[in-house]
Amino acid sequence: MNHQSAHQHDRDDHLMNGQESAVPLRLGTRRSALAMAQSGMVAREVTRVTGRPVELVEITTYGDTSREALAQIGGTGVFVSALRDALLEGRIDLAVHSLKDLPTAAPEGLLLAAVPEREDARDALVARDGLALDELVEKLAGHPARIGTGSPRRMAQLNAWASARGAALETVPIRGNVDTRIGYVAAGELDAVVLATAGLNRLGRSTEITQHLDPELMVPAPGQGALAIECVDAALAAALGALDHAPTRAAVVAERALLAALEAGCSAPVAALATWVSPKELQLEGVVGTVDGATLLRMTANGPLVLDETAERQATALGHALAARLLEAGAANLMGERA
Numbered sequence: 001m002n003h004q005s006a007h008q009h010d011r012d013d014h015l016m017n018g019q020e021s022a023v024p025l026r027l028g029t030r031r032s033a034l035a036m037a038q039s040g041m042v043a044r045e046v047t048r049v050t051g052r053p054v055e056l057v058e059i060t061t062y063g064d065t066s067r068e069a070l071a072q073i074g075g076t077g078v079f080v081s082a083l084r085d086a087l088l089e090g091r092i093d094l095a096v097h098s099l100k101d102l103p104t105a106a107p108e109g110l111l112l113a114a115v116p117e118r119e120d121a122r123d124a125l126v127a128r129d130g131l132a133l134d135e136l137v138e139k140l141a142g143h144p145a146r147i148g149t150g151s152p153r154r155m156a157q158l159n160a161w162a163s164a165r166g167a168a169l170e171t172v173p174i175r176g177n178v179d180t181r182i183g184y185v186a187a188g189e190l191d192a193v194v195l196a197t198a199g200l201n202r203l204g205r206s207t208e209i210t211q212h213l214d215p216e217l218m219v220p221a222p223g224q225g226a227l228a229i230e231c232v233d234a235a236l237a238a239a240l241g242a243l244d245h246a247p248t249r250a251a252v253v254a255e256r257a258l259l260a261a262l263e264a265g266c267s268a269p270v271a272a273l274a275t276w277v278s279p280k281e282l283q284l285e286g287v288v289g290t291v292d293g294a295t296l297l298r299m300t301a302n303g304p305l306v307l308d309e310t311a312e313r314q315a316t317a318l319g320h321a322l323a324a325r326l327l328e329a330g331a332a333n334l335m336g337e338r339a
């Protein structure tokens with residue numbers, strides 16, 4: 001009997017702990033297939049490191065409802081603001097964003113709890129007939145290849161690639177989710193579209209990629225392929241820190257420092273990619289140009305970087321140093337040339 005009640009006592013304890021840990025964390029997410037895929041993956045990881053179940057809370061952002069071109073509605077923050085509002089109002093406990101959609105300035109009270117390990121940062125071509133970019137323009141024999149992208153950064157680098165080869169290419173501004181964009185190619189309305197490799201991988205659609213666009217051809221957007229987990233509560237942020245990948249965080253901090261410094265000085269397309277050339281050296285490549293591709297400034301900076309508590313400061317310094325060199329080389333003159 002004694003034995004049984006002791007056993008019962010254990011079970012009650014266990015149940016109480018179980019109940020405490022069963023309070024679900026509310027994870028705010030956009031509703032797009034890509035956002036849901038990313039949030040589902042993060043949700044499983046959050047449960048693994050916190051022991052708590054996660055419930056997805058769908059939030060509609062302005063970027064999801066507006067039909068306007070992103071360059072028109074301002075771009076920065078349109079996919080993010082509604083999620084951040086929900087965090088600050090306590091309607092959700094954490095939010096998952098694509099890091100490249102995250103404005104460089106964070107509002108007071110939000111913590112960047114984790115930057116998980118980055119997926120493939122490269123852009124990807126999804127072209128008709130399984131073609132790569134050079135095969136596409138060759139096959140069209142002087143008729144301009146029609147390539148869909150709404151991104152000034154992608155337009156600038158596609159146009160620069162084409163003019164360096166005397167290839168005929170026309171960028172067509174498009175918007176919409178991954179399905180819609182690939183649909184233009186399937187329907188024969190466009191010869192190709194450019195999308196982020198990471199998004200296609202996360203959606204299980206990597207087989208539709210006909211060419212990975214290496215940085216020599218196209219440097220990705222700052223933060224592309226990486227996710228950001230934001231929250232308000234410091235204890236939760238500390239627990240979610242287990243999902244942080246220090247080398248990824250340092251890389252995206254460098255890329256975003258470059259973006260922030262250039263945003264102040266120009267509104268031209270900006271690309272940035274930081275890669276680890278050794279475990280203690282980060283290389284940052286930055287591109288600023290005009291949408292027509294006529295001017296493309298491209299520079300690289302290397303910095304020794306130790307992944308300790310000063311890592312973010314070192315990465316920021318690397319981004320700022322490269323931005324200063326780009327501005328000195330004329331990046332500021334590209335100001336206002338956004339198309």
Ligand SMILES: NCc1[nH]cc(CCC(=O)O)c1CC(=O)O
Pocket residue numbers: 098099100101194195196198199223224225226227
């Ligand atoms: N602006 C939309 C957006 N934000 C993040 C991604 C892709 C996923 C990522 O970069 O992590 C995309 C779609 C795309 O560019 O194809």
